[in-house]
Amino acid sequence: YVDTKDLTTRLNHALLKFSTDDSFMSLIAEKPDAYGPFWISTSLIFAVAVSSHISSFLSAWMKGKEWVYDFQAFLTLASIVYSFSAIVPLIIWFGLRQFTAKLKLITTLCLYGYSLIFYISISLMFIFPSPFLAWLLFLVGGTFSTLFLFRNLAPG
Numbered sequence: 001y002v003d004t005k006d007l008t009t010r011l012n013h014a015l016l017k018f019s020t021d022d023s024f025m026s027l028i029a030e031k032p033d034a035y036g037p038f039w040i041s042t043s044l045i046f047a048v049a050v051s052s053h054i055s056s057f058l059s060a061w062m063k064g065k066e067w068v069y070d071f072q073a074f075l076t077l078a079s080i081v082y083s084f085s086a087i088v089p090l091i092i093w094f095g096l097r098q099f100t101a102k103l104k105l106i107t108t109l110c111l112y113g114y115s116l117i118f119y120i121s122i123s124l125m126f127i128f129p130s131p132f133l134a135w136l137l138f139l140v141g142g143t144f145s146t147l148f149l150f151r152n153l154a155p156g
Contacts, residue, residue, distance in 0.1 A: 002033040010036055014114045014148065015121075024114065025107075025152045032106045037113015041085045044120050048081075049074045051126040059129040088112055096153070103153075111152055118144040 013027055053069065060067035086109075093108040122141040126134050 002031050002035060006031065006033070007036050010114060011040075011117060014117050023152055024111065024148070028107065028110050028114075032104065032110035034106065034109055034113070037085060037110055037116070040113055040116050040120070041081050044116055044123065045074075045078050045081050047120050047123040048077055048126065051124055052077075054127045055129045055134075058127070062129070085109075085113060085116070092149075092153070111149065115145040115148045118148070 010024070010027060013024055052073070056070070057067045089109040089112040090105070092112065093103060093105045096103050096108070119141040122137045125137050128134075
């Protein structure tokens with residue numbers, strides 16, 4: 001099983017030791033987990049929901065309009081994040097299996113789940129009501145997440 005120390009080590013390694021020589025795959029090789037990725041996805045949903053609703057409130061306030069909470073946006077966000085957290089690792093695993101890579105599905109799920117950690121800190125910047133800034137930050141998060149995946153899935 002995976003304990004709190006393992007999770008904090010993995011989160012620390014994924015976020016802060018991203019550019020070091022140690023591979024994240026060597027850290028999860030013995031004990032991949034779905035617990036950390038689930039809570040990262042859940043935290044991401046919460047962070048994006050809170051920051052986007054604060055942003056929409058600020059935008060309505062600056063325009064002098066009445067603000068209305070949009071619960072449907074939260075449900076859509078949760079559906080998208082959880083769907084991507086399940087489907088993308090499955091696609092990666094299946095794609096790598098075609099090249100005879102010996103990678104377990106749970107390892108791919110674990111790796112992808114921890115790659116989402118970059119979006120949590122970036123999503124807090126969505127408070128500023130600027131669509132351009134939001135898209136720019138989304139692209140930065142996607143770049144870091146993709147580099148994290150490539151760095152750990154690359155052979156040798």
